Amino acid sequence: PAVREALKARIRRLLRERNAVMVSHYYVHPDLQDLAEETGGLVSDSLEMARFGRDHAAQTLVVSGVRFMGETAKILSPEKRVLMPDPEATCSLDLGCPADAFSAFCDQHPDRTVVVYANTSAAVKARADWLVTSSCALDVVRALHAQGRKILWAPDRHLGDYIRRETGADMLSWDGACIVHDEFKALELELLVEAHPGAKVLVHPESPASVIALADAVGSTSGILAAAQRMDAREFIVATDTGLLHKLRALNPGKTFIEAPTAGNGATCKSCAHCPWMAMNGLADLARALETGEGEVHVDPALGLRARVPIDRMLAFTA
Ligand code: 13P
Ligand code: SF4
Numbered sequence: 001p002a003v004r005e006a007l008k009a010r011i012r013r014l015l016r017e018r019n020a021v022m023v024s025h026y027y028v029h030p031d032l033q034d035l036a037e038e039t040g041g042l043v044s045d046s047l048e049m050a051r052f053g054r055d056h057a058a059q060t061l062v063v064s065g066v067r068f069m070g071e072t073a074k075i076l077s078p079e080k081r082v083l084m085p086d087p088e089a090t091c092s093l094d095l096g097c098p099a100d101a102f103s104a105f106c107d108q109h110p111d112r113t114v115v116v117y118a119n120t121s122a123a124v125k126a127r128a129d130w131l132v133t134s135s136c137a138l139d140v141v142r143a144l145h146a147q148g149r150k151i152l153w154a155p156d157r158h159l160g161d162y163i164r165r166e167t168g169a170d171m172l173s174w175d176g177a178c179i180v181h182d183e184f185k186a187l188e189l190e191l192l193v194e195a196h197p198g199a200k201v202l203v204h205p206e207s208p209a210s211v212i213a214l215a216d217a218v219g220s221t222s223g224i225l226a227a228a229q230r231m232d233a234r235e236f237i238v239a240t241d242t243g244l245l246h247k248l249r250a251l252n253p254g255k256t257f258i259e260a261p262t263a264g265n266g267a268t269c270k271s272c273a274h275c276p277w278m279a280m281n282g283l284a285d286l287a288r289a290l291e292t293g294e295g296e297v298h299v300d301p302a303l304g305l306r307a308r309v310p311i312d313r314m315l316a317f318t319a
Helices: 002-017 030-038 048-056 067-076 099-107 138-148 157-167 186-195 221-230 242-251 283-292 300-319
Strands: 022-023 042-046 062-063 082-083 115-119 130-132 151-153 172-173 200-203 235-240 255-260
Touching: 002 022, 002 221, 002 283, 022 048, 022 067, 022 130, 030 042, 030 242, 030 283, 042 172, 048 067, 048 300, 062 067, 062 283, 067 082, 067 300, 099 151, 115 235, 130 138, 130 283, 130 300, 138 151, 138 157, 138 300, 151 157, 151 221, 157 200, 186 235, 200 221, 221 242, 235 242
Parallel strands: 022 042, 022 062, 062 082, 115 130, 115 151, 151 172, 200 235, 235 255
Antiparallel strands: none
């Protein structure tokens, strides 16, 4: 702990000296979440991280999360320096949706409005009409559906299916998945619910339909946090990255949060549901990024200008 505290003190000092502000996603290590909050930054979901970074006066933004979050921050603030503890931290949705193949898919369906999830590269965003995060996806697609638009959706198939079921929109989907949420198992979840009568089930919509079907509330990370505070229960089973448990427990001291199972065959798995790329964010790398400028995020300016259009549309829609 002494080493860890010394590292945290160094990071606090460096943030001050560099006039930098830090935003952390709910899925990164609790140390990085707490540091962001303690130093005037933010811990939040991907939508609010983007908005906060854009609106903050600091000229250096530190983004603890995965690469698409750093890229979005840079696209919204090209004049700022954006640092990440490890910009190699990616996402299976981003990896599974290469820009060339996605662009060819869009070319085959020119009659469809292209709605893309935030968990994508700048090049994929540049091809989109709309960007959404899981906290606003339903509202955006509902509005487009009401205008009679047909949707081309990418890349998360479970989130796409969920939106289609909820809105009735005509949606053609890319076939991507989040390696964390895709692993939640319905049968094992049912067994866990049986063992905890009265527990409410909270599910992120990147999970399979069979898991979503068992949910008492479906929501983005911020949606799950709101549901846990709102719902009158003592126990909750949570199907999302275990990083969110830190904030859930801090905000709800009287309530118990249990990880949803990711192992099959009736087994339960402790601490499986943690994104390996979110886990790449560490204190030592963060200190080094602030000290040396290593880990700076760059986005080609012309590409950034095109990718900014659907991001701005989303931020205006949700303002
Ligand atoms: P949000 O609910 O924060 O948008 O989470 C999306 C996600 O999976 C980030 O990796
Ligand atoms: Fe991507 Fe899933 Fe990791 Fe989020 S949790 S960054 S969606 S792989």
